Amino acid sequence: xxxxxxxxxxxxxxxxxxxxxxxxxxxxxxxxxxxxxxxxxxxxxxxxxxxxxxxxxxxxxxxxxxxxxxxxxxxxxxxxxxxxxxxxxxxxxxxxxxxxxxxxxxxxxxxxxxxxxxxxxxxxxxxxxxxxxxxxxxxxxxxxxxxxxxxxxxxxxxxxxxxxxxxxxxxxxxxxxxxxxxxxxxxxxxxxxxxxxxxxxxxxxxxxxxxxxxxxxxxxxxxxxxxxxxxxxxxxxxxxxxxxxxxxxxxxxxxxxxxxxxxxxxxxxxxxxxxxxxxxxxxxxxxxxxxxxxxxxxxxxxxxxxxxxxxxxxxxxxxxxxxxxxxxxxxxxxxxxxxxxxxxxxxxxxxxxxxxxxxxxxxxxxxxxxxxxxxxxxxxxxxxxxxxxxxxxxxxxxxxxxxxxxxxxxxxxxxxxxxxxxxxxxxxxxxxxxxxxxxxxxxxxxxxxxxxxxxxxxxxxxxxxxxxxxxxxxxxxxxxxxxxxxxxxxxxxxxxxxxxxxxxxxxxxxxxxxxxxxxxxxxxxxxxxxxxxxxxxx
Amino acid sequence: xxxxxxxxxxxxxxxxxxxxxxxxxxxxxxxxxxxxxxxxxxxxxxxxxxxxxxxxxxxxxxxxxxxxxxxxxxxxxxxxxxxxxxxxxxxxxxxxxxxxxxxxxxxxxxxxxxxxxxxxxxxxxxxxxxxxxxxxxxxxxxxxxxxxxxxxxxxxxxxxxxxxxxxxxxxxxxxxxxxxxxxxxxxxxxxxxxxxxxxxxxxxxxxxxxxxx
Numbered sequence: 091x092x093x094x095x096x097x098x099x100x101x102x103x104x105x106x107x108x109x110x111x112x113x114x115x116x117x118x119x120x121x122x123x124x125x126x127x128x129x130x131x132x133x134x135x136x137x138x139x140x141x142x143x144x145x146x147x148x149x150x151x152x153x154x155x156x157x158x159x160x161x162x163x164x165x166x167x168x169x170x171x172x173x174x175x176x177x178x179x180x181x182x183x184x185x186x187x188x189x190x191x192x193x194x195x196x197x198x199x200x201x202x203x204x205x206x207x208x209x210x211x212x213x214x215x216x217x218x219x220x221x222x223x224x225x226x227x228x229x230x231x232x233x234x235x236x237x238x239x240x241x242x243x244x245x246x247x248x249x250x251x252x253x254x255x256x257x258x259x260x261x262x263x264x265x266x267x268x269x270x271x272x273x274x275x276x277x278x279x280x281x282x283x284x285x286x287x288x289x290x291x292x293x294x295x296x297x298x299x300x301x302x303x304x305x306x307x308x309x310x311x312x313x314x315x316x317x318x319x320x321x322x323x324x325x326x327x328x329x330x331x332x333x334x335x336x337x338x339x340x341x342x343x344x345x346x347x348x349x350x351x352x353x354x355x356x357x358x359x360x361x362x363x364x365x366x367x368x369x370x371x372x373x374x375x376x377x378x379x380x381x382x383x384x385x386x387x388x389x390x391x392x393x394x395x396x397x398x399x400x401x402x403x404x405x406x407x408x409x410x411x412x413x414x415x416x417x418x419x420x421x422x423x424x425x426x427x428x429x430x431x432x433x434x435x436x437x438x439x440x441x442x443x444x445x446x447x448x449x450x451x452x453x454x455x456x457x458x459x460x461x462x463x464x465x466x467x468x469x470x471x472x473x474x475x476x477x478x479x480x481x482x483x484x485x486x487x488x489x490x491x492x493x494x495x496x497x498x499x500x501x502x503x504x505x506x507x508x509x510x511x512x513x514x515x516x517x518x519x520x521x522x523x524x525x526x527x528x529x530x531x532x533x534x535x536x537x538x539x540x541x542x543x544x545x546x547x548x549x550x551x552x553x554x555x556x557x558x559x560x561x562x563x564x565x566x567x568x569x570x571x572x573x574x575x576x577x578x579x580x581x582x583x584x585x586x587x588x589x590x591x592x593x594x595x596x597x598x599x600x601x602x603x604x605x606x607x608x609x610x611x612x613x614x615x616x617x618x619x620x621x622x623x624x625x626x627x628x
Numbered sequence: 629x630x631x632x633x634x635x636x637x638x639x640x641x642x643x644x645x646x647x648x649x650x651x652x653x654x655x656x657x658x659x660x661x662x663x664x665x666x667x668x669x670x671x672x673x674x675x676x677x678x679x680x681x682x683x684x685x686x687x688x689x690x691x692x693x694x695x696x697x698x699x700x701x702x703x704x705x706x707x708x709x710x711x712x713x714x715x716x717x718x719x720x721x722x723x724x725x726x727x728x729x730x731x732x733x734x735x736x737x738x739x740x741x742x743x744x745x746x747x748x749x750x751x752x753x754x755x756x757x758x759x760x761x762x763x764x765x766x767x768x769x770x771x772x773x774x775x776x777x778x779x780x781x782x783x784x785x786x787x788x789x790x791x792x793x794x795x796x797x798x799x800x801x802x803x804x805x806x807x808x809x810x811x812x813x814x815x816x817x818x819x820x821x822x823x824x825x826x827x828x829x830x831x832x833x834x835x836x837x838x839x840x841x
Contacts, residue, residue, distance in 0.1 A: 256709060378741065391705075446661075446665075448661030448682055449652075449661065449701035449764075450657065450660075450661070450705065452682050452703070453702075454703070454704035485649075485717075486647060486649060488683050491682075493698075494714050497706065498703075498712065498715065501711040502707075502711045
């Protein structure tokens with residue numbers, strides 16, 4: 091896009107279009123004038139450097155913080171009240187490390203890459219190019235953000251640093267991003283509410299009022315906040331129905347929009363709040379699921395056969411959906427993810443069994459999907475939906491049904507024991523402690539983390555070796571046949587020769603010359619003389 | 629007993645609307661899904677539905693009310709029993725389904741009842757004992773009397789059905805509706821002790837919410 095406008099406006103020399111590193115390929119302004127390959131190298135280098143710097147900063151800040159902590163402890167007696175608060179905050183900081191570690195890296199890497207980009211383009215001086223690159227960078231950072239090992243020991247450090255940063259100066263990029271979405275939702279909401287005319291105005295006023303009230307109630311326990319939200323839903327729905335006489339279907343639609351609007355704004359305050367142990371539970375569930383990595387579909391009696399490509403496709407889709415749930419902010423959107431996931435599961439079962447699935451089939455499969463997908467922040471999401479979803483959606487309807495199933499699945503996973511997998515207690519313990527894996531006992535199975543391609547390849551190799559064997563067999567049999575044929579002809583020849591030898595062809599010499607046909611007629615003489623024509627005078 | 633008014637009273641008529649959640653409980657393959665499927669689609673499984681059958685809705689336009697049934701199928705395997713209480717939260721009716729040709733499923737139904745009795749007061753939920761698969765009468769292991777007697781002592785509705793041959797399936801659900809509506813009337817005539825859970829339009833319109841304070 092940018093390139094085009096440049097072509098139209100200013101003359102661009104051919105050399106400018108080539109990669110700045112001079113590798114001979116064409117560069118792209120989106121990659122700072124590098125070709126894709128060189129750009130990746132440069133970007134990676136800059137990022138590594140930035141990460142290193144960030145670590146150093148994190149270490150320094152942590153030292154400082156610990157010193158501050160120590161000094162505050164010494165003056166504890168004087169200001170016990172403030173200290174207890176401080177301590178509380180500190181434990182919160184510790185527990186929040188996992189959610190924040192990712193934010194930390196996305197924010198810092200962006201800054202780093204940007205810095206690197208600026209260094210690399212000092213003489214370019216093309217503002218348009220730079221701005222465009224900046225945008226692309228923002229996208230890139232999302233793509234390249236590595237998925238850090240959650241159990242990494244350094245993440246506590248990083249999390250802490252982030253907390254400090256946030257406390258001192260709120261990171262602009264995160265807030266900007268969040269506010270972009272909030273603005274978009276607000277705009278949509280206002281547009282939607284316009285179609286409701288007067289009742290719409292009323293709804294809007296109510297929402298504003300509610301958000302205002304909630305901003306003063308942040309100190310309340312999450313249950314109380316949840317109750318406020320539920321009361322609010324109930325109130326707005328009732329007002330629409332009784333005061334404005336809005337038909338039920340339209341009320342429902344309006345309520346969905348109201349939920350979307352207020353929950354987009356409330357999300358950051360009420361999702362996995364620090365006042366609860368949601369996060370601890372998240373980690374517990376996550377750990378539990380990881381410990382159960384060895385569970386096979388057969389153990390759960392899952393009626394889905396992933397051998398069928400169509401089915402394994404559905405399974406992958408279902409897993410994607412359930413993982414996607416975490417990325418949504420509105421409870422109803424989260425519910426929609428669960429429903430989508432469930433539909434895919436039903437399809438998978440239907441294709442495998444060739445008959446529609448019942449709940450007897452569905453729940454085990456959902457459990458299997460959850461085990462396989464290990465969706466992030468599962469408990470937080472469930473809690474958040476339970477607390478802040480419009481109750482009419484949650485308790486009834488298809489979404490509510492599938493949500494209940496998910497809750498059952500999670501509850502089951504938490505309680506799961508040897509008996510529920512039809513295993514002996516010893517086997518279960520051995521699998522849980524990782525001493526053995528059920529997969530390894532079977533010769534033709536693979537560990538669960540082997541990717542599909544490798545599995546396919548191994549299968550193909552297997553098949554090939556089988557074919558090879560068959561081929562060899564065929565060749566050897568063909569040789570045998572050939573030999574048989576030769577033996578056979580030889581045998582026949584020999585037999586014929588034997589016979590010929592045994593009964594040599596003797597041609598008897600002619601005993602006498604061939605006489606006239608009647609030459610041997612000895613009795614010729616006895617025959618009367620042949621009749622002679624006689625002439626009778628007459 | 630909780631009832632939710634979702635459809636609202638239409639302006640033309642005072643006919644009330646009710647939404648009832650019905651859960652299907654019972655061992656694996658006693659025909660829970662088939663029963664619901666037969667009722668909703670008046671069709672047996674041989675004609676396959678598009679998606680899975682574990683959640684159904686059915687709207688009944690009766691003389692006295694519009695009733696929307698929401699039927700939740702549950703997993704019957706024994707190992708899920710410990711988590712199944714999540715399913716019947718806020719249910720208005722429960723069907724305890726057993727297979728008349730399988731004695732074990734009947735004893736499981738009794739266990740389900742015990743579970744339900746732990747969670748609900750008798751007047752909070754309508755429970756029906758359902759002996760399914762009467763088409764397999766030749767292999768019957770649970771007699772009709774046995775089922776009837778048990779239902780009577782526990783105050784349950786009782787019916788023997790066959791989802792396959794569509795025997796009494798509709799009657800079963802009608803009996804449940806009638807019982808639910810009867811309780812509804814009973815409750816209207818005397819002030820409900822469970823006022824909190826009753827969502828009544830007139831009552832809630834005057835309630836005060838936190839956001840108004």
